[in-house]
Ligand SMILES: [Ca+2]
Ligand SMILES: [Ca+2]
């Protein structure tokens with residue numbers, strides 16, 4: 001069973017609600033769609049090429065402590081690129097980070113990735129968003145990215161990112177990039193020796209993951225949820241997790 005943490009203290013912008021969809025600039029929506037498509041392309045390729053890592057939901061939840069361990073290493077990387085140490089990687093800091101990672105992107109593309117990964121209510125890229133960003137860069141540009149992050153930790157980071165992406169593909173078998181509620185329900189209940197997970201739990205689980213409430217969970221949303229469930233905290237977001 002995946003332990004659910006209260007999410008009310010980490011407000012996410014409601015990007016997909018009917019009202020806010022109207023308010024979302026067309027440009028922003030295009031960025032969102034373009035990057036979603038790129039991610040899907042990479043996922044499809046991967047679903048074709050790789051052997052399945054996970055066979056059950058349990059096998060995924062059992063790895064959470066390991067995710068946590070591996071992701072902790074990214075904290076140092078984050079601090080390194082957060083030059084002014086304000087807990088946020090702003091656009092300029094992100095540009096310098098991307099050039100260091102030797103990711104071939106135009107300034108506009110870096111801006112787009114910045115926008116794509118900035119999903120919480122705090123402007124700029126905070127730690128959890130940075131982890132998602134790195135994982136997406138890893139998926140799109142390959143292991144060279146983590147080698148630039150840290151020669152020493154690269155294998156460990158690759159391992160963590162591989163598993164996170166494979167966990168998504170466990171729920172999203174064909175790699176169309178959209179995990180639906182029925183995928184969660186099905187996958188959580190397919191181990192016959194297990195008790196059926198009550199539907200209100202799978203529903204809640206899905207609702208927590210579907211940050212923009214559009215009825216499906218993409219890789220970006222899934223990664224955020226996994227990172228939260230693994231209990232990776234940012235200094236400021238983690239400290240008030242128990243407050244109402
Ligand atoms: Ca900063
Ligand atoms: Ca943010």
Ligand SMILES: [Ca+2]
Nearest residue numbers: 210214216217
């Ligand atoms: Ca969604």
